[in-house]
Amino acid sequence: MKSKTYLKILFVILGTILAMTIVYAVDFSKKYPLAVTNRISFDAKLKFIREHIDPDAVDTIIVGSSIGLNNIQGAYLEKASKKCQNVLNLSVYEATPLQIEQLLELTDAFPHLKRIIYSAQYSDFPHAKTFKDYDPKFLIKYIRKELNPIEYQALLFRSCQDLEFCIKREKEWKKKHGMNNKFTYLGFDSTGSVPLHIYGKDIIGHRWRNPHPGIMNPKSFAAVDRMSERAQKRGIQFYFVQQPYRQPLAIREGVKNALNYFAKSINDIVTKHGGKFLSLHEKLQLSDKYFSDRSHLNDQGSIIGAEAIGKFIDENEK
Numbered sequence: 001m002k003s004k005t006y007l008k009i010l011f012v013i014l015g016t017i018l019a020m021t022i023v024y025a026v027d028f029s030k031k032y033p034l035a036v037t038n039r040i041s042f043d044a045k046l047k048f049i050r051e052h053i054d055p056d057a058v059d060t061i062i063v064g065s066s067i068g069l070n071n072i073q074g075a076y077l078e079k080a081s082k083k084c085q086n087v088l089n090l091s092v093y094e095a096t097p098l099q100i101e102q103l104l105e106l107t108d109a110f111p112h113l114k115r116i117i118y119s120a121q122y123s124d125f126p127h128a129k130t131f132k133d134y135d136p137k138f139l140i141k142y143i144r145k146e147l148n149p150i151e152y153q154a155l156l157f158r159s160c161q162d163l164e165f166c167i168k169r170e171k172e173w174k175k176k177h178g179m180n181n182k183f184t185y186l187g188f189d190s191t192g193s194v195p196l197h198i199y200g201k202d203i204i205g206h207r208w209r210n211p212h213p214g215i216m217n218p219k220s221f222a223a224v225d226r227m228s229e230r231a232q233k234r235g236i237q238f239y240f241v242q243q244p245y246r247q248p249l250a251i252r253e254g255v256k257n258a259l260n261y262f263a264k265s266i267n268d269i270v271t272k273h274g275g276k277f278l279s280l281h282e283k284l285q286l287s288d289k290y291f292s293d294r295s296h297l298n299d300q301g302s303i304i305g306a307e308a309i310g311k312f313i314d315e316n317e318k
Contacts, residue, residue: 022153025160032166032173034159036142038132040169040177041069041093044186049143053088053192058110060084060117062193063100064091066183068119071243071297073306074191080310083317084115089192091119093184096127097220101227105136107236109144115237115317117309118224121245121281121295122262123212125220183296195299198292207293211249214258221265228273237317238275240266241309244286244301246294278312280305 028034033043049055060083062072068091078087088110090103100118107113141147147155160166177186180197183204188194224240231238242263249255259281267277290301297305 022156024163024166025156028160028166028170029156032170034155035165035169036139036155036159037134039092039094041186042131044177044188045090045092045192046139046143048188048192049088049090050145052188052190053143054086055109055144056111057086058088059112059114060087061107061110061113061115062087062089062091062117062119062191063095063103064119065095065100065124066091066093067121067124067243067295068117069093069194070183070196070292071302071305072117072119072193072241072309073189073195073299073302074193075189076303076306077310078191080307081313083313084310087191089188089194091192095124096129097125097223098128098130101223102131102134102136104227104230106140106143108136109140113236115239115313116227116231117239117241117313118227119241119243121212121243122214122216122258123295125216125262126213128217128219180299183292193302195302196292196296197299198296199298204293208246208291209294211245211252211255211294212258214254214261216258216262216265221269224266225269225273228270228275231275232273238270238273239309239313240270240275240277241305242266242277242279242281243295243305244281244284244291244297246288246291247285248288249294250281276312276316278309280308284308 033040033047036043036046062068062074069089072089074087074089077084092103095103104116176184179185180187181202185194185196228238245255245259250259263279270277284304286301290297290304292298
């Protein structure tokens with residue numbers, strides 16, 4: 001076979017493979033989140049923002065790990081507050097405070113942002129992990145639909161270059177992330193929050209009975225210091241909300257000490273930079289019927305929490 005003929009055949013084969021990959025990726029992207037980051041809940045959130053949120057309208061952002069994602073229903077915060085008119089819940093499952101600091105680099109995508117609500121509990125603070133290969137400038141262009149056609153096609157190709165990965169994500173999606181009685185649920189409300197419907201037999205025993213150890217990393221507190229200072233410099237109000245903990249566990253000496261230490265430390269940090277601290281744990285004293293486990297609220301509890309936060313914000317921004 002002549003070399004020219006061989007090259008033509010080779011390029012046709014490669015071109016066909018590329019075209020088929022992109023066609024599959026386009027179809028995949030309509031139903032499932034592209035692998036833009038190395039975490040599916042982050043990928044899903046970016047897809048949600050890109051498709052459902054007007055970045056220029058957002059005035060309030062909620063950040064946190066699952067304690068932010070599950071414990072505040074942004075839709076009810078909008079109803080409860082006169083100030084929070086356009087809420088986006090930017091929280092990502094298992095995000096550490098240092099990763100929250102990275103998430104807040106995306107706030108440049110929201111030019112009319114007025115306030116940040118960081119929702120957390122002491123159990124979020126043991127680790128100092130960061131996102132790897134994190135490119136906030138690219139992610140901002142992605143969620144604002146400002147990637148040029150070549151950049152977007154390249155993203156599609158990269159995301160489904162490993163077809164096995166995409167097929168696996170597709171197969172797992174409904175069972176793992178489409179059921180609101182699982183902690184891996186990714187069914188967003190209109191603002192990007194994820195209300196949990198976990199009651200009775202769906203409650204996981206060890207997550208209900210066993211408290212978190214009182215381990216908190218100094219680097220986590222330092223990250224809150226930096227992010228609250230940055231918000232102050234940008235003229236953005238910074239609210240830190242300590243979420244409720246199950247009362248039968250909270251009265252134990254070790255948990256009580258951890259809750260108090262966390263509250264005092266965070267309060268000292270955020271108020272230093274003009275921020276506000278709210279302990280829903282102390283304010284609400286919620287009974288067990290509002291919890292999905294020791295620190296995650298169910299879809300009833302997260303409404304109560306959102307309404308209390310809305311009232312707190314309005315009182316502080318009269």
